[in-house]
Amino acid sequence: MLISGNIARLEARIQKACDSAGRKRDEITLMGVSKFVPVDKIKEAFSAGIRYFGESRVKEAAEKFTAFKNEFLGARLHLIGSLQRNKAKQAALFFDCIQSADREELLFELAKHSLIRHEPLEVMLELHTGEETKSGFKDLDSLFKAAEFVLGSAGLKPAGLMTMAPYTTDTAIIRSSFRQLKKAQKELEKRFPSKENWACLSMGMSNDFEIAIEEGANLLRIGSAIFKEQE
Ligand SMILES: *Cc1c(COP(=O)(O)O)cnc(C)c1O
Numbered sequence: 096m097l098i099s100g101n102i103a104r105l106e107a108r109i110q111k112a113c114d115s116a117g118r119k120r121d122e123i124t125l126m127g128v129s130k131f132v133p134v135d136k137i138k139e140a141f142s143a144g145i146r147y148f149g150e151s152r153v154k155e156a157a158e159k160f161t162a163f164k165n166e167f168l169g170a171r172l173h174l175i176g177s178l179q180r181n182k183a184k185q186a187a188l189f190f191d192c193i194q195s196a197d198r199e200e201l202l203f204e205l206a207k208h209s210l211i212r213h214e215p216l217e218v219m220l221e222l223h224t225g226e227e228t229k230s231g232f233k234d235l236d237s238l239f240k241a242a243e244f245v246l247g248s249a250g251l252k253p254a255g256l257m258t259m260a261p262y263t264t265d266t267a268i269i270r271s272s273f274r275q276l277k278k279a280q281k282e283l284e285k286r287f288p289s290k291e292n293w294a295c296l297s298m299g300m301s302n303d304f305e306i307a308i309e310e311g312a313n314l315l316r317i318g319s320a321i322f323k324e325q326e
């Protein structure tokens with residue numbers, strides 16, 4: 096079985112990274128990023144124990160997960176790709192969490208549409224920490240403003256912070272990106288001490304998750320290492 100084998104190998108690497116960083120495996124959630132992955136493969140990952148799934152497009156996620164959600168209770172679905180305003184309503188009603196909340200106008204839309212949900216919509220604020228990608232809040236000031244808005248919105252529940260490191264083999268650049276996210280989390284906790292904390296740090300993908308674990312990640316977004324044939 097391709098996928099369960101991939102997950103077993105991945106788990107061994109995660110455990111090793113945890114050991115060398117002095118962290119516990121159970122502090123870290125492994126999310127399967129299932130964009131472009133067909134439903135039968137997603138089911139295999141679910142059977143192998145994956146409970147968190149990340150999709151980057153609303154339409155694709157709705158097509159694949161509408162049936163799947165009823166079949167596999169306990170699975171959680173997060174949006175991790177950039178979200179257009181005109182899809183905010185559908186996203187607010189369909190996903191358990193929006194990790195790619197990257198600008199205030201989007202948060203306004205999500206707040207408005209999440210009010211009719213049974214439970215608040217979890218959001219993570221995406222921070223721009225590298226040169227390569229465009230998305231994400233640019234600095235701490237804009238992040239604080241967004242955080243304040245989320246904390247004051249009945250339909251939204253703060254869950255954490257997310258970032259994407261630049262795609263590079265230069266580990267110093269990747270590490271610096273993850274450190275910025277950790278630092279932003281500390282600053283948020285200082286700024287809003289009595290409020291709910293932003294506990295989740297979503298960082299680390301197939302090519303850089305070991306560094307992310309060293310730098311404090313507690314949610315890894317892994318696509319190819321789970322779903323692709325490994326060389
Ligand atoms: C595709 C994607 C991932 C997973 O990337 P892999 O390199 O396949 O592990 C993680 N996060 C985001 C935001 C993505 O778009």
